Amino acid sequence: AQSVTQLGSHVSVSEGALVLLRCNYSSSVPPYLFWYVQYPNQGLQLLLKYTTGATLVKGINGFEAEFKKSETSFHLTKPSAHMSDAAEYFCAVRSLGSSNTGKLIFGQGTTLQVKP
Amino acid sequence: DAGVIQSPRHEVTEMGQEVTLRCKPISGHDYLFWYRQTMMRGLELLIYFNNNVPIDDSGMPEDRFSAKMPNASFSTLKIQPSEPRDSAVYFCASTYTGGPGNTIYFGEGSWLTVV
Secondary structure (H helix, E strand, O other), X not given: OOEXXXXXXXXXXXXXXXXXXXXXXXXXXXXXXXXXXXXXXXXXXXXXXXXXXXXXXXXXXXXXXXXXXXXXXXXXXXXXXXXXXXXXXXXXEEOOOOOOOOOEEEOOOEEEEEEO | OOOXXXXXOEEEEOOOOOEEEEEEOOOOOOEEEEEEXXXXXXXXXXXXXXXXXXXXXXXXXXXXXXXXXXXXXXXXXXXXXXXXXXXXXXXXXXXOOOOOOOOOEEXXXXXXXXO
């Protein structure tokens, strides 16, 4: 079975500082990995995804993530935090496997606070 | 494209009442998902459909919950009777599985409060 663990339910950074949100996954087959962002009172918006190919993936709003198979990780980073980055971030794995279900399994989410 | 459209956006109802949430997926998408989000349990997959057929409803909490997809452009999630613990945000999402890396698109959610 696939699963996702996000380390740290709350992360606080200062504006301009590095953002690092951690995500580890468990999957018995090659995973497809996603980061979604949820702004207050809104739905989920895709930030970036890893399917195949280059392991460093760039997304919207200056975010990027690196797939590391050996570490089963897909951490999200941004070099310089902006106040508008304050939101909840979800890591998710989508693994078709033999059943070809295509469903997303989400982590518990990390709330990012950006301090001025 | 208008994206995944959900209605109502907000609903407040009394315990015991029937609640129906509606979803219009993105045109051409063949998978539709219903998720529930709560502070305690995070994002939970309730049920999903492929080509209008329910594939996995193991996440549906109990018999009070039911979901239907009568056609490719419409789905409902019904709670009858509703209880205060059903208060949550319910998200509908859809995707086209021409490839496993295809993005799953989410609606804006239906905020349900049962009092």
